[in-house]
Structures are given as C-alpha cells and as structure tokens.
Amino acid sequence: MDQVKLGSQGAVVSLMGLGCMGMSEFYGQRDDDESAATILRALDLGMTFLDTADMYGIGDNEELIGKTIKSRRSEVFLATKFANVRKKDDPSYWTISGKPEYARQACDASLKRLGIDHIDLYYQHRVDPDTPIEDTIGAMAELVKAGKVRYLGLSEASPASIRKAHGVHPITALQTEYSLWSRDPEAEILPTLRELGIGFVPYSPLGRGFLTGSITKPTDLDGSDVRSQRFPRFAGDAFDQNMALVGRVKAIAARKGITASQLALAWVLAKGDDMVPIPGTKRRKYLEENAAAAAVKLSPAEVMELEAAVPPDAVAGGRYSDASMKTIDCS
Numbered sequence: 001m002d003q004v005k006l007g008s009q010g011a012v013v014s015l016m017g018l019g020c021m022g023m024s025e026f027y028g029q030r031d032d033d034e035s036a037a038t039i040l041r042a043l044d045l046g047m048t049f050l051d052t053a054d055m056y057g058i059g060d061n062e063e064l065i066g067k068t069i070k071s072r073r074s075e076v077f078l079a080t081k082f083a084n085v086r087k088k089d090d091p092s093y094w095t096i097s098g099k100p101e102y103a104r105q106a107c108d109a110s111l112k113r114l115g116i117d118h119i120d121l122y123y124q125h126r127v128d129p130d131t132p133i134e135d136t137i138g139a140m141a142e143l144v145k146a147g148k149v150r151y152l153g154l155s156e157a158s159p160a161s162i163r164k165a166h167g168v169h170p171i172t173a174l175q176t177e178y179s180l181w182s183r184d185p186e187a188e189i190l191p192t193l194r195e196l197g198i199g200f201v202p203y204s205p206l207g208r209g210f211l212t213g214s215i216t217k218p219t220d221l222d223g224s225d226v227r228s229q230r231f232p233r234f235a236g237d238a239f240d241q242n243m244a245l246v247g248r249v250k251a252i253a254a255r256k257g258i259t260a261s262q263l264a265l266a267w268v269l270a271k272g273d274d275m276v277p278i279p280g281t282k283r284r285k286y287l288e289e290n291a292a293a294a295a296v297k298l299s300p301a302e303v304m305e306l307e308a309a310v311p312p313d314a315v316a317g318g319r320y321s322d323a324s325m326k327t328i329d330c331s
Contacts, residue, residue, distance in 0.1 A: 001046035001294055006276055007172040008197030011121065011151050013077045015294050016265070017049030018042045018287065019203060019280030020065060024057030027209070027282075028225040035282045036068040043075050045291045051175075051203070051278045053081035053125055054110050058088050066114035073116060079201075080114070081125035081155060081175075082106035083136075096327060098128030100139035107143050123153035123175060124165075127329035133161050134168050141169035153201070158329045159192040171198050173276075178202035180211060180264055180306065181233070181245065181315040194274065205268045205277035206261055210234065210242060212286075213250045213260040230324060232317030241316040248309040258296055261286070263306070265293035270303050 002015045022028075023035035039050065050069070052061045062080060069076050082103060087093040103124075110119065122143065124136055143149040151172035154165055165171050174193055178185050179202065193200050206212050208227055215221065218228050218239055227234045233242050246260065253263040261279075268277045279290045298306075318325060 001291065003046075004273070004276065005199070006121075006201070007151070007199035007274075009151055009170050009172045011077070011172050011199070013049040013276055014047050015269070015276065016047055016291065017051050017077075017079075017201070017276060017278035018047055019278040020050060020052045020061055021056045022280050023282040024061035024064060026056075026226050027280075028222050030057075031282065032064055034284070035064060038282055038284050038287050039065065039068045040072075041284045042287055042291075043069070043072055045288070047287070047291055048075050049077045049079070049276065049278065051079045051201070053084070053123075054106055054113075055081075055084040055086050055125065058086045058091065059109075059113050062110055062113040066116065070115060077120045078114070078116070079121035079123065079153065080110050080119055081123040081153075082110065083125040083128060096126045096128050098124060098131040098133065098136035100131075100135050103136055103139040104143065107148055111148060118147060119149045121151045121153050121172060122149040123155045123173075124157075125155050126327050127154070127157050127161050127331070129329075129331070133157075133164050137165045137168040137171075144169070156328050158331050159188050160331050161329050162189075162192055162196070162198065166196050166198065171196070173199040173201050175201040175203055175278075177204045177319055178268065178277075179205045179207045180249065180267055180310045181207050181242070181312070182319050183312045190272075194272075199276060200272070200274050202268055202275060202277045203280075205279050206264055206290075207233075211246060211249060211260060211264040213246050216243070230321050231319065232321065233315065233319065235317070238317035241314075245310050245314060249306070252302075252306060252309060256296075256302075258293075259289055261289055262293040262296050263298075265290060266296035266298050267303060267306050269294070269296075270298045
C-alpha cells in the first residue's frame with residue numbers, strides 16, 4: 001500500500017490505516033486470536049498505520065496491539081488517544097479529562113500497556129470543556145520534548161479549538177467521523193485543516209459498518225454490540241430509511257464490480273490527498289476487502305453520483321446518542 005504524508009509536520013503513514021477499537025469492545029464478541037492475526041495481516045499488506053485508544057476495552061486494546069506488534073514495531077506508525085477516563089472496576093464510569101497532569105499520567109500508562117518507548121501520534125480523544133486546550137496541548141508538547149511522543153493530534157475538535165491547539169504546538173492530524181453519511185466536517189473543519197496544514201483521519205468511514213451492506217436488520221447485531229443502543233441511525237424507523245440509502249450504494253458498487261465497502265472507502269480517498277481513513281475490522285477477510293479499496297479510482301462523475309445517491313439530509317438519526325453528542329466539542 002502506498003505511503004502518504006499526514007499533515008505538514010513530517011509524518012508518513014499508509015494510505016489507509018486500521019481502526020482497532022472493535023477488536024476489544026463495543027461491536028460484538030471479542031476474538032483476540034483473530035484480531036491479532038488481522039493486525040499482522042494488515043502489516044503484511046502495508047497497512048501500517050494502527051489506531052487505538054486507552055479507553056478501548058479499558059486498556060485491553062492497547063495491550064493486544066502491544067503484544068501483537070512486539071517483533072514488528074519498526075514497521076508500525078502507532079496512534080493512540082487519551083482524555084476519555086474509564087475504570088476497570090466500574091465500566092460505567094466515564095468522564096473527560098484534559099488536565100496536564102492527567103495527560104502525562106495517561107501517556108505513561110499507554111506506553112507501558114503497549115510495551116513501547118514512544119507513541120507516533122498522540123491524540124486528545126475529546127476536548128475537556130473544563131480545561132483550556134492550550135494547557136492540555138502544552139503538556140502534550142512536553143511529552144514530545146521528552147521523546148515519549150512524536151506527533152500530536154486532536155479528535156472531534158471544533159475549528160476554534162483546533163486553532164488554539166495549533167498555536168501552542170503544531171498539530172499533525174485531526175480525527176473525526178467522516179463518511180458518505182457523516183459529512184459535517186466539509187463545512188468548516190476541512191477548510192480549517194487545509195489552511196493550517198493539518199492532516200485528516202476519518203474514522204468510521206464505513207458508517208460503523210452500515211455502509212458495508214452486511215447489516216440488513218437490527219437483529220444482525222448481537223447483544224454485546226452497542227450500535228443499536230448508542231447510535232440512533234441503527235434503531236427504529238431510522239434503520240429502515242438508512243437501509244434504502246445503503247441499497248443505492250450497493251447498486252452503484254455492483255455496477256462498478258466492487259463491494260459497497262470498497263466504494264464507500266474509495267469515495268473518502270477521492271475527497272482529498274490529505275485523507276487517511278481508518279476503517280475498523282477484527283477479521284482478516286474484511287481487512288483484505290478494505291485494503292483493496294486503495295486501488296479503486298472514482299471519476300468526478302462517480303463521486304457526484306454517489307453524493308446524489310446519499311445526500312446528507314436523507315440520513316436519518318444522529319451519529320451519536322444525545323448523551324454522547326454532549327462530549328463533542330462545538331466551541
């Protein structure tokens with residue numbers, strides 16, 4: 001897989017990355033052996049940009065990745081995140097902290113779980129409304145000086161917060177949900193990133209799996225899968241309305257001789273050279289399908305056709321529950 005520049009601070013990553021969250025939590029039953037095999041297969045395919053966070057599995061995901069890549073660390077560009085605070089002994093506990101002392105503590109804990117001496121890209125996972133972002137980024141910049149972190153990133157930050165953070169220390173990348181059915185960043189966030197030379201890492205580029213076409217009814221998700229509980233687009237009438245949109249994507253993909261997943265990923269890649277999507281999966285067969293999307297090229301006419309087939313105002317339901325949306329920075 002091609003390697004590309006991420007942002008303007010010197011980071012170089014694979015054209016697509018691998019989102020590892022679902023390997024340890026949220027999207028159904030875990031299978032650590034298959035997840036490890038998927039990570040190693042990603043490296044074999046040149047998909048060397050791995051994305052995790054300290055909250056995924058409350059540390060379990062970082063430990064899984066650390067053990068899996070131990071002998072291949074030099075091949076990996078590893079991103080992890082902090083600021084969502086959870087507790088092993090109380091999984092329902094969930095708060096946000098961008099306090100400088102917590103940033104330092106969280107980084108050391110991630111390094112230990114991952115079994116590495118530095119993090120390639122360290123994100124603030126959510127903006128803490130009670131801590132000035134300048135203070136948080138100041139502490140993260142100290143981690144860079146100490147050699148514990150190479151590059152800094154933000155996740156789900158507003159244009160105002162991005163500018164404040166970038167004024168303290170250069171930000172390499174912003175990670176935010178972006179796909180055919182989540183196009184909010186196009187209005188203000190993408191222009192801000194391009195003005196400042198910050199790379200864009202779209203997460204959930206397959207609409208949390210909805211755009212793959214593999215989910216055809218709510219009962220396809222087992223009891224340990226939170227999508228129908230936490231994401232309104234997967235529940236009630238919204239599900240049926242969104243399924244109609246997926247049908248359009250599948251029809252266009254079939255005509256082109258590719259899968260719906262490959263078409264959705266090719267659309268993201270076609271939206272700019274600064275896009276490095278991180279589709280998540282815990283199975284090798286889906287990883288290989290996603291990786292093949294890197295070779296799919298869409299003409300401007302095909303991009304327009306897709307966008308007309310899935311207009312943003314036709315997508316039913318919010319991308320998060322009301323409670324979770326309160327953690328999104330809109331400052």
